[in-house]
Amino acid sequence: MLAYLKSAKLDYYNFGEFLLSKVDVDGIARAGVEGNFDLYRDNYHLLSFEDLKRINQVWVAKYPDQHFYDSSFVIEAFRKIVSNLGRDDIQVVELGGFDGSLAFQVLQHFPDATWLNLEIGEHMPAPGLDGFQYKEQVLTDHLWECKPNIDGRDVFVSGDTLEHFPDDQFQKVIDYVTENRVSYLVLKIPISDKGQDWRGCFGSHLLRMGRNQVKKVLVKRYVLVMEKRRYGLVRLAQKLLHGDVTADWCSMWMIK
Numbered sequence: 193m194l195a196y197l198k199s200a201k202l203d204y205y206n207f208g209e210f211l212l213s214k215v216d217v218d219g220i221a222r223a224g225v226e227g228n229f230d231l232y233r234d235n236y237h238l239l240s241f242e243d244l245k246r247i248n249q250v251w252v253a254k255y256p257d258q259h260f261y262d263s264s265f266v267i268e269a270f271r272k273i274v275s276n277l278g279r280d281d282i283q284v285v286e287l288g289g290f291d292g293s294l295a296f297q298v299l300q301h302f303p304d305a306t307w308l309n310l311e312i313g314e315h316m317p318a319p320g321l322d323g324f325q326y327k328e329q330v331l332t333d334h335l336w337e338c339k340p341n342i343d344g345r346d347v348f349v350s351g352d353t354l355e356h357f358p359d360d361q362f363q364k365v366i367d368y369v370t371e372n373r374v375s376y377l378v379l380k381i382p383i384s385d386k387g388q389d390w391r392g393c394f395g396s397h398l399l400r401m402g403r404n405q406v407k408k409v410l411v412k413r414y415v416l417v418m419e420k421r422r423y424g425l426v427r428l429a430q431k432l433l434h435g436d437v438t439a440d441w442c443s444m445w446m447i448k
């Protein structure tokens with residue numbers, strides 16, 4: 193019933209306490225604050241975008257440091273892109289850029305670039321962004337539903353965000369980017385090679401695909417230009433013991 197109402201895009205909150213009690217959004221948010229993200233994973237497909245926004249807001253307040261970017265990889269990728277395109281006024285669209293801190297790091301090297309940060313939540317822009325062509329757009333629904341105008345953007349950047357989508361929605365993000373003919377992807381995704389279900393893991397990760405499967409999805413439309421795998425000391429030790437562990441994976445792709 194709830195799934196039907198969601199797919200029919202009806203506001204099920206108007207149907208009263210009974211239906212509200214089916215998805216305890218505040219309970220899910222609270223569990224995350226206490227470090228349990230399995231309740232979120234188990235109920236994710238029942239949550240509306242508004243629910244996700246509310247949960248995200250609670251979690252950002254609890255975990256305010258959301259900076260995970262690898263600016264040196266992005267800058268190296270941008271150098272290649274500028275060189276390939278023969279111009280430096282590149283148009284960037286980022287998904288989940290938080291407060292634009294990565295944008296600030298990169299725009300200092302490419303001051304003629306334009307940067308659009310598509311976010312689920314509203315953020316105070318990182319200091320220094322004023323002098324650049326940077327804009328945050330708060331999404332009203334998932335990318336593939338609210339369809340922000342990204343046509344003609346040269347680069348899609350996303351770091352530590354795509355693993356927050358389940359596999360089917362990851363595919364929808366990539367489809368939307370591809371339909372809009374975005375020429376380059378610069379991604380950072382912390383995943384293992386073969387993938388995992390994240391059960392018991394700290395953090396709201398959902399993507400079950402590992403690096404091998406994600407590559408299979410991306411190579412249909414894009415060519416891998418470069419990639420980097422970064423293991424901390426603990427991860428490296430785990431890798432030696434267990435073989436396949438989660439580690440930061442940066443990659444750059446060019447449209448076929």
Ligand SMILES: C[S@@+](CC[C@H](N)C(=O)[O-])C[C@H]1O[C@@H](n2cnc3c(N)ncnc32)[C@H](O)[C@@H]1O
Nearest residue numbers: 258259260261288289290310311312351352353
């Ligand atoms: C782990 S943080 C990474 C922030 C930044 N990219 C970095 O690496 O420093 C994930 C970001 O994705 C955003 N996010 C999560 N789900 C999203 C969605 N469905 N659409 C857009 N942004 C989303 C969050 O608000 C948050 O800023």
